[in-house]
Amino acid sequence: xxxxxxxxxxxxxxxxxxxxxxxxxxxxxxxxxxxxxxxxxxxxxxxxxxxxxxxxxxxxxxxxxxxxxxxxxxxxxxxxxxxxxxxxxxxxxxxxxxxxxxxxxxxxxxxxxxxxxxxxxxxxxxxxxxxxxxxxxxxxxxxxxxxxxxxxxxxxxxxxxxxxxxxxxxxxxxxxxxxxxxxxxxxxxxxxxxxxxxxxxxxxxxxxxxxxxxxxxxxxxxxxxxxxxxxxxxxxxxxxxxxxxxxxxxxxxxxxxxxxxxxxxxxxxxxxxxxxxxxxxxxxxxxxxxxxxxxxxxxxxxxxxxxxxxxxxxxxxxxxxxxxxxxxxxxxxxxxxxxxxxxxxxxxxxxxxxxxxxxxxxxxxxxxxxxxxxxxxxxxxxxxxxxxxxxxxxxxxxxxxxxxxxxxxxxxxxxxxxxxxxxxxxxxxxxxxxxxxxxxxxxxxxxxxxxxxxxxxxxxxxxxxxxxxxxxxxxxxxxxxxxxxxxxxxxxxxxxxxxxxxxxxxxxxxxxxxxxxxxxxxxxxxxxxxxxxxxxxxxxxxxxxxxxxxxxxxxxxxxxxxxxxxxxxxxxxxxxxxxxxxxxxxxxxxxxxxxxxxxxxxxxxxxxxxxxxxxxxxxxxxxxxxxxxxxxxxxxxxxxxxxxxxxxxxxxxxxxxxxxxxxx
Numbered sequence: 001x002x003x004x005x006x007x008x009x010x011x012x013x014x015x016x017x018x019x020x021x022x023x024x025x026x027x028x029x030x031x032x033x034x035x036x037x038x039x040x041x042x043x044x045x046x047x048x049x050x051x052x053x054x055x056x057x058x059x060x061x062x063x064x065x066x067x068x069x070x071x072x073x074x075x076x077x078x079x080x081x082x083x084x085x086x087x088x089x090x091x092x093x094x095x096x097x098x099x100x101x102x103x104x105x106x107x108x109x110x111x112x113x114x115x116x117x118x119x120x121x122x123x124x125x126x127x128x129x130x131x132x133x134x135x136x137x138x139x140x141x142x143x144x145x146x147x148x149x150x151x152x153x154x155x156x157x158x159x160x161x162x163x164x165x166x167x168x169x170x171x172x173x174x175x176x177x178x179x180x181x182x183x184x185x186x187x188x189x190x191x192x193x194x195x196x197x198x199x200x201x202x203x204x205x206x207x208x209x210x211x212x213x214x215x216x217x218x219x220x221x222x223x224x225x226x227x228x229x230x231x232x233x234x235x236x237x238x239x240x241x242x243x244x245x246x247x248x249x250x251x252x253x254x255x256x257x258x259x260x261x262x263x264x265x266x267x268x269x270x271x272x273x274x275x276x277x278x279x280x281x282x283x284x285x286x287x288x289x290x291x292x293x294x295x296x297x298x299x300x301x302x303x304x305x306x307x308x309x310x311x312x313x314x315x316x317x318x319x320x321x322x323x324x325x326x327x328x329x330x331x332x333x334x335x336x337x338x339x340x341x342x343x344x345x346x347x348x349x350x351x352x353x354x355x356x357x358x359x360x361x362x363x364x365x366x367x368x369x370x371x372x373x374x375x376x377x378x379x380x381x382x383x384x385x386x387x388x389x390x391x392x393x394x395x396x397x398x399x400x401x402x403x404x405x406x407x408x409x410x411x412x413x414x415x416x417x418x419x420x421x422x423x424x425x426x427x428x429x430x431x432x433x434x435x436x437x438x439x440x441x442x443x444x445x446x447x448x449x450x451x452x453x454x455x456x457x458x459x460x461x462x463x464x465x466x467x468x469x470x471x472x473x474x475x476x477x478x479x480x481x482x483x484x485x486x487x488x489x490x491x492x493x494x495x496x497x498x499x500x501x502x503x504x505x506x507x508x509x510x511x512x513x514x515x516x517x518x519x520x521x522x523x524x525x526x527x528x529x530x531x532x533x534x535x536x537x538x539x540x541x542x543x544x545x546x547x548x549x550x551x552x553x554x555x556x557x558x559x560x561x562x563x564x565x566x567x568x569x570x571x572x573x574x575x576x577x578x579x580x581x582x583x584x585x586x587x588x589x590x591x592x593x594x595x596x597x598x599x600x601x602x603x604x605x606x607x608x609x610x611x612x613x614x615x616x617x618x619x620x621x622x623x624x625x626x627x628x629x630x631x632x633x634x635x636x637x638x639x640x641x642x643x644x645x646x647x648x649x650x651x652x653x654x655x656x657x658x659x660x661x662x663x664x
Contacts, residue, residue, distance in 0.1 A: 037263070071142070085104040158189075175213070189299075267311070486555065
């Protein structure tokens, strides 16, 4: 199975200026090596058959004819390779010379695509030798033995076996212009853009180039394979570094070091791009507008059985891209710190606006001594500071009952004290027992009613305190709990504003850790210490009696590991992937990659399947809780608010998804 992946290579061979035969050897050798690594699309630099720095030698007919003959030789000698090659050469047509990209597959030249924008400024003087691309597409003959080949700037190449792969081509300067041809190519269907380039190196240009390629891939919602000229080009006036870049929808998948020779590889997720285009409805609107305005390129789509429906596995049987175990959390420490700061600011700003609007001077938070309520309290205090409200208005309410342990109760008390919140301690066991008596519940029966009565009693206390003090009840539940329905309906499910509404459980931990580090940096060692202990406490609703001093009810033993559920949630909501693909990605993230890093695998395939099935079952069954969830600001790309990202009928059947997951 390909799972929508395509392996691309941006290749910088060592060229010999004006020696087409020597360059053919280098290109063929590089193509063989790239195919040994499983590459299916090979993009070479601009004018690689001759070298980019030939100057006025391009006007020599000897060089022009040698370039065409060499192209045919490369096509023949790579006939056995299961890869599409994009090669650069000068090509003469109707009295003009064009800087051209040739698409070659299994012995045939499929198309010739001329460069659109010819630079004639600073160190560039290409207009001296080359003409800009003409409008339209013509048929040309490379020689008498070959069939006609389409020649023009608007040619798209589609894999008839894998319709997700549609290739468009531009050359070097094209992408540096205000309206690159790749804009039109993408709107006409191209999911992958190949750029054959010869971009010289000057101080700082690599950073700008990296930004440009990433931005263009994001703008076109496409993959962008940028192959740059390097070793062997003449240094008479310029130096070339072979800086190759492969980007996907704004993310750099891989790039080469400056002044390196060889191939840069990446596995492009074509399905991800396709899903992103469908989700971003303005992309389709832009494509429709271009068709209506008829101001884009005249395009020709060639449909060829390239066979890119199967993905070549590397030696580990996986893919050449890292699949993050925690997609909501940056792996880099600096990026994670910056993300935490930004998320907390968004949470606090959203709540501060609600406080100002309602003129509330009090915020009521059920403080359990667990991670979620800790984060809610810390964010609320930040919001109070932004709104200019005295922190004494933050009322932390701890409500010990049957399952409360000494550890969490002590941490709740210490946290309120160290943050300056007003602490109310209201034991609820007597009230819950009265309710048991009212409804005929046997206290010895520890069923869902036993648990939910406690959760609803706590919510009633919080709501009534808020009413009494003209305040807001701040919800503590997080995104992961919403996805799994791990909340008591009209209990902790309900609040007046949910500050953690779009924070997944895997991120909550890092946000609390950020507060701990900030407290330590400011000399608040006692606060830092209690936050560290909260971080070390098992996640639990504490609704069942403890076993001695130990928590009896650990959430992840019941619903499954949150890191797996957050992984599933990300790919279900963000990209709409199938259970089969999510299962594959999860194996890569949690089984294969840890082995490569010398770590023990985190889960077995059976574990992943078990919790994936559980995720789909719970996700569909619990939609009714999300359909009436409280307000809470969106802070990331995934959200479950019915007023935001996710609108799903509460009565939708999970059968399609469960059937596929069960077959894994």
